[in-house]
Amino acid sequence: MMKVCISGLGRAGSQIAKYLLACDRVDLVSGICSPTSTKAGRDLGEIIGCRAAGVPVYPSDRIESCIFNTRPDLILDFSNAAAALKNAETFFSLNVRVVMGTTGFSKAEEAELYALADRFGAGLIYAPNITRGVSTMMLLTELASRILTGYDVEIIEMHHKRKVDIPSGTASKLADRLRESLPVGERHDVPVSSVRAGGIVGCHKVMLVGENDMIEISHQSFSRNAFAEGALFAAEFIQDKTGIFEMKDAMNLDGILMDYLNQSSDNPPRRFALV
Numbered sequence: 001m002m003k004v005c006i007s008g009l010g011r012a013g014s015q016i017a018k019y020l021l022a023c024d025r026v027d028l029v030s031g032i033c034s035p036t037s038t039k040a041g042r043d044l045g046e047i048i049g050c051r052a053a054g055v056p057v058y059p060s061d062r063i064e065s066c067i068f069n070t071r072p073d074l075i076l077d078f079s080n081a082a083a084a085l086k087n088a089e090t091f092f093s094l095n096v097r098v099v100m101g102t103t104g105f106s107k108a109e110e111a112e113l114y115a116l117a118d119r120f121g122a123g124l125i126y127a128p129n130i131t132r133g134v135s136t137m138m139l140l141t142e143l144a145s146r147i148l149t150g151y152d153v154e155i156i157e158m159h160h161k162r163k164v165d166i167p168s169g170t171a172s173k174l175a176d177r178l179r180e181s182l183p184v185g186e187r188h189d190v191p192v193s194s195v196r197a198g199g200i201v202g203c204h205k206v207m208l209v210g211e212n213d214m215i216e217i218s219h220q221s222f223s224r225n226a227f228a229e230g231a232l233f234a235a236e237f238i239q240d241k242t243g244i245f246e247m248k249d250a251m252n253l254d255g256i257l258m259d260y261l262n263q264s265s266d267n268p269p270r271r272f273a274l275v
């Protein structure tokens, strides 16, 4: 069975740990926290309020011991950008695959993450949003923006008030994709508005607004189990692969779209004759 370690045991990481401990498709073997965290040396099950699970938690200055002692096939990283980039180099050097859920990287840091994965011939899924729902939304919004040329495009993202990065990683990726889907020469930045309030788990909305009508495509995560479900999906995809991937690869979205288009051309539209 696939062996998994979670790096970053905060809001997202803890909920993912709870979900994986109750799941019979993976073996959660360890956790990683910051070097100064009181979680170091404790049992992950107890940290997240469950019973002892025999899952040790290591501080990130002892990653090598964590990997040698618990032998994970892959890491689910939900920590912070600085820690994640530093830790990724060690994971890759030890031949451990990474599902990178952490957000807040600058463009230069993203490039460094890719360069590290390349240098070590690693397996990486970089997923600023790990839910299958958001990847589906990205595809739909790209299609819609190509169809509704001339419409104004705006993104709104809403998260809880303790989220540190702004805009969200998902909104940044959506904005980049939508910008790139504009014709060369007409490319402009897609505006993002951010709300940080209460306990909102995660909500992204793309509005395509014309003079006389508009459409909205939105996604909402009801609970952090949405991230756990997505993380498991990503883990099962990357467990035996090397290379750099996105969630859309794990979901085979290009293949599904291709099948859809081929199917439509197999069934040409019926023509009706007046009798």
Ligand SMILES: NC(=O)C1=CN([C@@H]2O[C@H](COP(=O)(O)OP(=O)(O)OC[C@H]3O[C@@H](n4cnc5c(N)ncnc54)[C@H](OP(=O)(O)O)[C@@H]3O)[C@@H](O)[C@H]2O)C=CC1
Binding pocket: 007, 008, 009, 010, 011, 012, 013, 032, 033, 034, 035, 036, 037, 038, 039, 060, 077, 078, 079, 080, 081, 083, 084, 087, 100, 101, 102, 103, 104, 127, 128, 129, 130, 131, 165, 169, 227
């Ligand atoms: N891709 C996606 O779909 C999602 C992405 N995220 C992203 O995941 C990240 C975490 O989010 P969230 O859980 O809300 O944030 P939290 O701040 O609650 O959790 C981050 C955790 O990382 C730990 N950490 C700090 N330094 C290190 C280190 N060197 N090594 C390992 N762990 C470390 C922190 O504390 P401690 O000192 O206790 O170890 C903390 O527990 C964010 O970037 C967020 O945007 C969140 C949800 C979904």
Ligand SMILES: O=C(O)C1=N[C@H](C(=O)O)C[C@H](O)C1
Binding pocket: 103, 104, 128, 129, 130, 159, 163, 165, 167, 168, 169, 170, 171, 201, 202, 203
């Ligand atoms: O910090 C969060 O919580 C989330 N972060 C991700 C992001 O920055 O896009 C994804 C998700 O919406 C939750």
